[in-house]
Amino acid sequence: MRKISLFDTTLRDGEKSLGITLNAKEKLEIGRQLVKLGVDVIEAGFPAASPSELEAVRTLAREVKGAVICAFAGVEEREIDCCADALKGAGQPRIHTGIAISPVYMEKKLRLSPDQVVEMAVAAVRHARKYVGDVQFYAEDAFRSDRTFLVRVLEKVIEAGATVVNIPDTLGYATPWEYSEMISYIMNNVRNIQRAVLSVHCHNDLGMATANSLAGIKAGAGQVEGTINGIGERAGNTSLEEIIMALYTRRGSTGIECWAKTREIAATSRLVSRLSGVPVPTHKAIVGANAFTGIPASFPEHAPLNEALPFEMIDPDMVGMLGDGGFLNAWSGPYMLKQRLQELGYSLEQAELDLVYQKFLQLSGCKGDVFDEDLHGLMGDAGVAGNGITVKNISITTTGVSRATATVTLDLDGDTVTEAACGMGPVDAVFKALDLLVGERVYLEDYMLKTVGRGREALGDATVKVRYGDKGLVIGRGISTDVIEASARAYANALTKVKTIIRENTGQASN
Ligand SMILES: [Zn+2]
Secondary structure (H helix, E strand, C coil): CEECEEEECHHHHHHHHHCECCCHHHHHHHHHHHHHHCCCEEEEECHHHCHHHHHHHHHHHHHCCCCEEEEECCCCHHHHHHHHHHCCCCCCEEEEEEEECCHHHHHHHHCCCHHHHHHHHHHHHHHHHHHCCCEEEEEECHHHCCHHHHHHHHHHHHHHCCCEEEEEECCCCCCHHHHHHHHHHHHHHCCCHHHCEEEEEEECCCCCHHHHHHHHHHCCCCEEEEEHHHCCCCCCECEHHHHHHHHHHCHHHHCEECCCCHHHHHHHHHHHHHHHCCCCCCCCCCCCCCCCCCCCCCCCCCCCCCCCCCCCCCCHHHHCCCCCCCEECCCCCHHHHHHHHHHCCCCCCHHHHHHHHHHHHHHHHHHCCEEHHHHHHHHHCHHHHCCCEEEEEEEEEEECCCEEEEEEEEEECCEEEEEEEEEECHHHHHHHHHHHHHCCCEEEEEEEEEEECCCCCCEEEEEEEEEECCCEEEEEEEEECCHHHHHHHHHHHHHHHHHHHHHHHCCCCCC
């Protein structure tokens, strides 16, 4: 069997393109789960982008062991220096540097001649090699580049010390046969290609990212790049879980494998969805809620029941999509809660468990049986992450149609504060009161409310997307049996994140 390396870029290409800023704690949680999933490389971020991004990559490099930790840069020395700084604590550091090489990008975006591009690419790889032994080079927009020039660039950067060369289809423009042909061309024409690993990086604009990546792997690539749930710019990146299951399911005919732990897929998918605020479509391959429901219409009516269904090529248990996990209730002790949470992919420190257990008791008091979905909701709740802003009390008065006054009491960094505000409906009034209390200038970009869990008293699960300054977006999440409270918690969670980012980026001491 030929083993393929899995390169996860959820935290870089996935995150950046959504405009979302994940903080160090969130990145760390995803990083740890990716190690459980068994990916070989974790691209942690772009350290030169901002001080908080630098800090997040630094934390991940220091804390996450068991995978190569990669940091992203352009060809500028300053950006590469930032990567080296961020990766100091990493056991297996890798710097990912690169430049665009297609005629249109070189001319319009970079305003550089091909010779200048080669020179800069080589200098960047050499510079990165001063810090680390493992340097990956990306040839941006490689698919639309001139083949002779592509070969020239790759030979030069491998000569300069690149250990991995990444051949992106930046615009998601390729078809599987063309991409396969290009990878074969590189394998056959780059003289020193055996000294580096060839990596495929595809985008899903034509819905072919997974197909193109597999075609590239078949043609000789040794590494595949992707994101969990396929999140990313425009139509997204290659879905890593699709690659993992395609390689696993068809390993018999391809002779190609990866070493992922497939049973961690569902937990990883849920975590990324929860922290990125991007829901997984119900029909999404491998991780969608409906991915394993129903039997094809062609199922033979009289097939013996004791035979495994011929159409169920993937057992839902194989990807960790647990069936009915039963339920817990007020009589379930903290040990049972801890065990169930572990089975669902959450590992908690004792202090966190205590906090979650209190919330669990409150919840089972309100709604009786607590199902797996409720537990996922509970874990997504803002308070678990250690919030600087806690909603203590809310009271609402409505007058006429859709006018409301909200009085909100918060625990704000240890002080109890109260404020009232009017708005169009109770949620708007609550958000305005929170704005007054917290005093950050933010803009509410999106607000979603859905129910999670089963039973008559399903939980309200609120997600807000909040823009601050021109720097970016944060996601806030809140869960409660009361939808107004869930909304308030979500907004408070987002405001906490904004406060932290602003504090970190203005260079003040953070805790
Ligand atoms: Zn990309």
